[in-house]
Amino acid sequence: MxxxxxxxxxxxxxxxxxxxxxxxxxxxxxxxxxxxxxxxxxxxxxxxxxxxxxxxxxxxxxxxxxxxxxSAPTGSIDDAMAARRMRQLLSDGADRAGVLARFVAELDPDEERLLADLLRREAGR
Incomplete structure (x- = not known):
């Protein structure tokens, strides 16, 4: 959608x-x-x-x-809105682990690397 x-x-x-x-x-x-x-x-x-x-x-x-x-710098408003929507979808009572697993499974290799880098960066905070 x-x-x-x-x-x-x-x-x-x-x-x-x-x-x-x-x-x-x-x-x-x-x-x-x-x-x-x-x-x-x-x-x-x-x-x-x-x-x-x-x-x-x-x-x-x-x-x-x-x-x-x-909520974000002017050039990042669309990103903030997309992130809010993703968060809402995860909170809709679905199997969160299943939804996240499916999301990761559909990422291409570059997106997987980017996600892994972002998660490492957040874990280091």
């Missing part, structure tokens, strides 16, 4: 959040104020919550509301 590309509103939101800098958590109202076409606050809020659920944004509680920042 192919992942859909972010829509225009999602792309605009990501661009605005990115414009504040990598470590700045932005409230929905500030993003809404910069969006063209004056979308409703609830539309922007829902879009940002969905981007957080997808792994593109990190949600930070601020009183009764949330602030959002990029």
């Amino acid at each position: 192919a992942r859909r590309e972010p829509g225009q509103l999602e792309q605009a939101v990501l661009g605005i959040v990115a414009s504040f800098g990598p470590d700045v958590a932005v409230p929905v109202a500030q993003v809404q104020a910069r969006l063209p076409g004056s979308p409703a606050y609830t539309t922007v809020m829902t879009t940002m919550a969905r981007l957080a659920d997808k792994g593109a944004l990190t949600r930070i509680r601020d009183g009764r509301a949330y602030r959002y920042r990029l």
Whole structure:
């Protein structure tokens, strides 16, 4: 199943959040104020919550509301979203060992080496 590309509103939101800098958590109202076409606050809020659920944004509680920042550098957002989806698939109650074994079995040799290198690097931390 192919992942859909972010829509225009999602792309605009990501661009605005990115414009504040990598470590700045932005409230929905500030993003809404910069969006063209004056979308409703609830539309922007829902879009940002969905981007957080997808792994593109990190949600930070601020009183009764949330602030959002990029979950990864701009060029790595797609990677963060793919990693979140992979994690969700592993958590769906399936046989995790079986799913991981099947995943590894379907890797080509270069991908296997890359995965082994990444696992070694993580184990060394």
